[in-house]
Amino acid sequence: MIVALLIVHGLLAVALLGAITHQALSVRPEAGGCRAALLRRTGSGAWTAARIRDGHRRAVCRHGDRRRRSCIRNARLDVRTALEDLQMRAANGVFEIKEHLVAIGLGLLPTYWLFWKAPPCRSRPLRAGI
Amino acid sequence: MTSSHRRPSVEIFSMLFGIVYSRASTWTGRRSAIIPTRAGFISRITPQDGPAILWYGWVTAAAVVSAAIARVGAASIG
Secondary structure, three states: OHHHHHHHHHHHHHHHHHHHHHHHHHOOOOOOHHHHHHHHHHHHHHHHHHHHHHHHHHHEEEOOOOOEEEHHHHHHHHHHHHHHHOOOHHHHHHHHHHHHHHHHHHHHHHHHHHHOOOOOOOOOOHHHHO | OOHHHHOHHHHHHHHHHHHHHHHHOOOOOHHHOEEEOOOOEEOOOOOOOOOOEOHHHHHHHHHHHHHHHHHHHHHHHO
């Protein structure tokens, strides 16, 4: 089960990378027209959805016994105790910093979604093609 | 009219969330603590319990406080 969870986690990470790459491409100065507008529109929704889904998967994941269990709880009970026993303070601190960044990112998501609106597509009217 | 003029509460919420979260993260009150156990979470803490998870309480406090202030601030602006 843990292998499947790791694969899903990796796939979500790739999806996030794809979404942020699309958005980075869409804000290039030379990127204009309908394609850029479409990239902006889809990138915003995809990024927000993937971010929420990944955050949810970090918080609550389904295990083999078909009961919802918290990944954070498992990390606290299993991983963190081992890290503290082994005096691995850097790894422990990185995990703590990641938790803070996730929380601040959650607060920024509504404004991000609100501001990231696609401009009207005016570069090439459909009538010209017809 | 931009999106921020139509919904200033969202903007205020995001600006406040990080500030409130950073203040709340110094809070180690027992009301925000959740104790992880093998059977699940417990919120009633006894001295025998191990270290608590405070993160959920911090995020909840930041969300609630920020939302309340953003609502009041947006109403006063609009």
